[in-house]
Amino acid sequence: MPTFRILSFVLVLLAAASAWGASAVGEHKLRIVASNYPLAYFAERLAGPWATVTLPAPADVDPAYWRPDAKAVGAMQKADLILLNGADYEKWLAHVALPRLKLVDTSAGFRDRFIRIESAVVHSHGPAGQHSHEGTAFTTWLDFDQAAQQAEAVAKALITKRPELKTAVLDGLKTLHADLAALDGELKRITAAKPGLPLMASHPVYQYLARRYGLNLKSVHWEPGEMPPETEWTGLDKTLARHPAKTMLWEGRPAAAVAEELSARGIASAVFDPCANRPESGSFLAVMRQNIENLKTSFQRR
Structure with missing residues (x-):
């Protein structure tokens, strides 16, 4: 049998085997x-x-x-x-x-780097009901x-x-x-570019983000769609007196009324979505890139 015919036969067999393997x-x-x-x-x-x-x-x-x-x-x-x-x-x-x-x-490979949370506040969080963030910080991927x-x-x-x-x-x-x-x-x-820049967070979910990237971050326990009670605003004002933040990070876009109240205090709202659940559009990578752009604006603000 001519060499080229033998070669063709072998190639056909290899192609068949590859197709079977893929199947x-x-x-x-x-x-x-x-x-x-x-x-x-x-x-x-x-x-x-x-x-x-x-x-x-x-x-x-x-x-x-x-x-x-x-x-x-x-x-x-x-x-x-x-x-x-x-x-x-x-x-x-x-x-x-x-x-x-x-x-x-x-996350077992960096268990010794987990962040412990003590004396966390009990609060509501959507349909899941009341809970606290006490224990181990878990948004490790940030x-x-x-x-x-x-x-x-x-x-x-x-x-x-x-x-x-x-x-x-x-x-x-x-x-x-x-x-x-x-x-x-x-x-x-x-x-x-601005080490130590004071920032606020609407929820205590950014511990690993803050540690890795040196964020000077203090948190409240607010939900994006809920107007905080007056006691929370009073507490925020006390915090701002010693921690003069100009930006608050949110897991999702806050209600317009909440954003307006913050703006009246000179605080802009910036979304930094942990992306724990599948986004309506885009991917994890796309969401994180947008988060970084949102945070960049905060660091460029005078």
Whole structure:
């Protein structure tokens, strides 16, 4: 048989084998459940078409205060991987039975860097009812170096579960790391321009952001859609007397009346969305880029 015909035959076999392999992977996609959107985003970028990633918390609920029902627990039990934020984020975990070998604690690698919160105020937070932020600060991903470590934990779990995807996962991790490093570098550049600039936060969820990027931040316990009572405004005025902030960070856009009251005190409102749940549009990366632009405006304000 002529050499070129042998070569053609081999190429046909290789193509067939490749097609079969792709089909096999497609028919056996990894089923991944993530406890919040940042982890879901990392998994989607790293696993690509080889996985189905589910975020079970409803769109209008903060995943940190969500509790899985029997259906959600059943879906997690059937999953191949269950991605956990850790840092006491999944308070429901002790009350459900899940296969330990499927659990991936993505923040375990920097457990010694967790921030403890003492004497937190009890308050309401949407449909989840009353709660406090006492315990461990859990928005770990707002330190983009820690976010990169969480992405690495996701990648390691994917490769352990599907070694044949190692090259694709590591390629995805490289680009994801580059994106997170760019966010990290930009925030460091912005905050270095005015070290110690006083800032307020509407909610105590920015502890890791403040530590990583040197923010001089004090928090109240306000919700974007609710007008704080007069006692809260009095407390804010007392805080401003010793901490003359000109910007308050919000998880979401505050009600117009609240923003107007703040503006009358010389305080601008800037959204820095932790993006714990899937946004209505865009991605985790897009939301964080917009957050940084919003914060940049605060540091450029005279």
